[in-house]
Amino acid sequence: MSDAASDGARRSKKRRRGGKRRRKRSASKDADVAAVPDYGKGSVQYQQRRLALAATITIVGLGFVGTGESLVGLVLTLLGALNLVWAIHRYGRLGPEGV
Numbered sequence: 267m268s269d270a271a272s273d274g275a276r277r278s279k280k281r282r283r284g285g286k287r288r289r290k291r292s293a294s295k296d297a298d299v300a301a302v303p304d305y306g307k308g309s310v311q312y313q314q315r316r317l318a319l320a321a322t323i324t325i326v327g328l329g330f331v332g333t334g335e336s337l338v339g340l341v342l343t344l345l346g347a348l349n350l351v352w353a354i355h356r357y358g359r360l361g362p363e364g365v
């Protein structure tokens with residue numbers, strides 16, 4: 267067989283296989299995916315982060331209001347306080363099993 271004919275045969279085989287070969291996923295990548303903890307809305311970590319964020323927003327809002335009359339500070343303080351109340355409620359609803 268000539269070089270041109272064998273080159274054409276290789277190309278047609280490649281087309282039948284679908285081009286490049288795909289690499290298999292390694293077992294370590296699958297293990298990493300399974301090791302990711304669940305931080306859904308019902309988890310303790312999620313509620314703790316929400317508490318911290320709400321408290322931070324409230325403190326920043328109070329800082330704005332403390333330096334002078336500020337609509338931004340008023341809005342931040344109100345939103346932070348409402349979120350803080352809601353986060354405390356949700357954290358309390360987790361019960362002793364969640365903690």
